[in-house]
Amino acid sequence: MSYFGIRWNFILFRGQFVHLISKTGRVSIPSKFRENLKKVYKTSNIIITLFENCLSCYPLPEWEKLEKKILKLPRFKKDTVDFERHLIGNANECEIDTEGRINIPQILRKDLGLSKNLIFVGLLSRFEIWSEKSWNINSKNSFKKFQKSRDVLDGI
């Protein structure tokens, strides 16, 4: 599967989990996610980036492959700069602490209004973090979207 020209080989994340975020912005990563990260990569650190109405999370080693690709682009071209500003400018490295928590940077919390319940959604090679509210809004429409997109696989 190719995304920004990167092949993602591992299936790490599946399913949905609800976790509480503390006032200081700490939240624990679902243990299954952590377990798989550790199994496949040496590090279980992740990159969190803003994507539409949620946070999109990647294993650090995969993200670094992407960055190396980006470094090869013509650096001064307008397209490259715009692309970098969005993709790299929103990327935050998060270290997982001894209890399996990360600290979500304030700026991301504020942008998405994250507090109380967060929804973790596993999506094979990456996972997403949603505020409960946005997730519910999104889910309302998602079945319709699903019906529309259910035949994507038939072409493969």
Place this chain on the structure above:
Amino acid sequence: MSYFGIRWNFILFRGQFVHLISKTGRVSIPSKFRENLKKVYKTSNIIITLFENCLSCYPLPEWEKLEKKILKLPRFKKDTVDFERHLIGNANECEIDTEGRINIPQILRKDLGLSKNLIFVGLLSRFEIWSEKSWNINSKNSFKKFQKSRDVLDGI
């Protein structure tokens, strides 16, 4: 990977940070940026120059490589002169003080209307400093641009 014929090997800067600039033009560099600068180069001094609607900041050693390249350009060509005036003419070396702050020269502050909140945007080998206002305006269009250019990497 080439930018004015320069190879950029290091990934130093990522993510977004909001810092306050004082009335005297002092602002602290995000600690992660400083940490990486120190790790990779002996010095953590940087060059700040005007670029589009923001300040573009380079580690001093990388900037010096760039200057040596520029010296090789045909000296009296109009393009060279324009290029030099803009890029070199606005370049200021900034020393990072003991609390991790730099002083942004008045002329640059005035040009960009920098006061109160500044946005630091990490872009792999360099970082940018924006006024909050300009950044917001720029970001509005950036997702559209991003969507347009997200397949830019597929060709590599």
Place this chain on the structure above:
DNA sequence: CCACCTTATGCCAAAATATGACAATTCATG
């Protein structure tokens, strides 16, 4: 060349924020 004014710098301390360690609670499993 000097006094004056503006701007920059160094230093210290306060405030805000992140981190680490450990305890308490909740949850899943047999």
Place this chain on the structure above:
DNA sequence: CATGAATTGTCATATTTTGGCATAAGGTGG
């Protein structure tokens, strides 16, 4: 229902950022 694992809470500590002030440096007009 007991056990161990996972999650959450709490508090102390460390780090980072900001504010304030005194001094230094630099530029300007007389």
